Amino acid sequence: MSIRKIVVNLIPGPLIRVFASPYVAGDSLEKALAAADRLHARGLDITLDVLGEAETTEAKVRSAVEVYYRALAALGDRPFCTLSIKPGHFGYYVSPDFCKANIEGFVAACQAAGRGLTIDMEDTDLTDWTLELYRELKPRYPILGTVLQARLYRTEKDVDSLAGLGAQIRNCIGIYNVPATLAMTRKRDMKENLLKMTRKLVAGGHYVAVATHDIEYIRKARAILEELGVPKSRCEFQMLLGVPRDAIQKELVDAGYTVRVYLPFAEDWRDSIAYLRRRMIESPSMVFLVLKNIFKRNG
Numbered sequence: 001m002s003i004r005k006i007v008v009n010l011i012p013g014p015l016i017r018v019f020a021s022p023y024v025a026g027d028s029l030e031k032a033l034a035a036a037d038r039l040h041a042r043g044l045d046i047t048l049d050v051l052g053e054a055e056t057t058e059a060k061v062r063s064a065v066e067v068y069y070r071a072l073a074a075l076g077d078r079p080f081c082t083l084s085i086k087p088g089h090f091g092y093y094v095s096p097d098f099c100k101a102n103i104e105g106f107v108a109a110c111q112a113a114g115r116g117l118t119i120d121m122e123d124t125d126l127t128d129w130t131l132e133l134y135r136e137l138k139p140r141y142p143i144l145g146t147v148l149q150a151r152l153y154r155t156e157k158d159v160d161s162l163a164g165l166g167a168q169i170r171n172c173i174g175i176y177n178v179p180a181t182l183a184m185t186r187k188r189d190m191k192e193n194l195l196k197m198t199r200k201l202v203a204g205g206h207y208v209a210v211a212t213h214d215i216e217y218i219r220k221a222r223a224i225l226e227e228l229g230v231p232k233s234r235c236e237f238q239m240l241l242g243v244p245r246d247a248i249q250k251e252l253v254d255a256g257y258t259v260r261v262y263l264p265f266a267e268d269w270r271d272s273i274a275y276l277r278r279r280m281i282e283s284p285s286m287v288f289l290v291l292k293n294i295f296k297r298n299g
């Protein structure tokens with residue numbers, strides 16, 4: 001276990017909750033919608049995510065899915081909001097068939113409402129399953145998007161497997177720690193591959209959402225989109241709530257790009273705390289930000 005993981009796991013949950021709250025939109029749907037409206041006032045679009053992963057009981061999955069249906073209904077006339085879901089949250093670890101039925105039911109409801117929906121990409125045990133489901137559902141449900149992780153060696157072939165679908169792809173480096181046999185280990189290599197996949201997705205006629213906070217690579221991706229003449233209606237940039245990127249977001253919005261903020265919320269704070277711990281383990285700068293907040297409050 002890495003030192004960072006040990007340190008992060010030692011921080012008590014209540015402290016994480018108090019000091020890392022910028023990364024979660026709150027503990028109710030109403031608070032999440034209010035945060036979405038505030039961000040939209042700055043020209044930003046939103047994808048709303050109900051926190052929680054890898055549920056192992058039917059009851060927990062059903063209550064998670066129910067929150068999503070409530071969120072879908074509550075979004076009302078906010079065309080700038082889409083939704084993001086995770087197969088683990090929709091019951092994959094109860095049973096893949098149960099999960100598939102839950103996802104397809106929700107995808108159909110989103111399609112009927114004209115609401116965009118992205119199936120997030122989780123760990124590599126789910127990559128094949130998620131992409132198979134995506135290829136099956138996308139032709140019937142045009143609102144549907146999914147995610148590819150540029151750190152994986154397989155991703156180039158996965159783009160090939162989407163040929164002809166006109167897919168909507170969030171192109172990110174991936175958050176999960178994957179063995180070196182399956183994935184690149186150096187961030188720079190992952191990000192160079194993110195650019196390569198941006199080109200490949202555009203060439204394949206897909207809608208591409210470039211999801212990174214690395215300003216150098218945001219600019220490089222933008223230069224590629226402009227070089228390839230991609231219309232602004234065929235691409236966007238995405239970032240996570242709480243990562244301080246106001247200036248680049250404004251720059252992109254002013255240039256006419258859609259910038260979408262991934263806005264997580266959970267009605268149960270334990271789900272938020274688990275999410276925040278995972279982000280802190282992934283990002284040293286976030287550990288630093290949280291610790292700085294702790295010292296600021298106490299000092």
Ligand SMILES: Cc1cc2nc3c(=O)[nH]c(=O)nc-3n(C[C@H](O)[C@H](O)[C@H](O)COP(=O)(O)OP(=O)(O)OC[C@H]3O[C@@H](n4cnc5c(N)ncnc54)[C@H](O)[C@@H]3O)c2cc1C
Nearest residue numbers: 120121147172173174175211212213214238239240262286
């Ligand atoms: C909208 C969105 C959706 C995503 N969906 C998925 C998904 O479905 N599956 C998946 O595997 N991954 C997903 N990710 C995570 C993604 O794959 C990366 O792990 C994450 O974005 C960090 O990589 P980076 O490209 O920003 O580069 P990094 O090098 O990690 O970050 C660049 C810089 O941004 C800052 N930064 C980054 N993250 C944080 C943070 N949390 N707090 C403070 N500062 C930070 C740091 O200053 C860092 O130096 C998503 C990311 C985004 C933005």
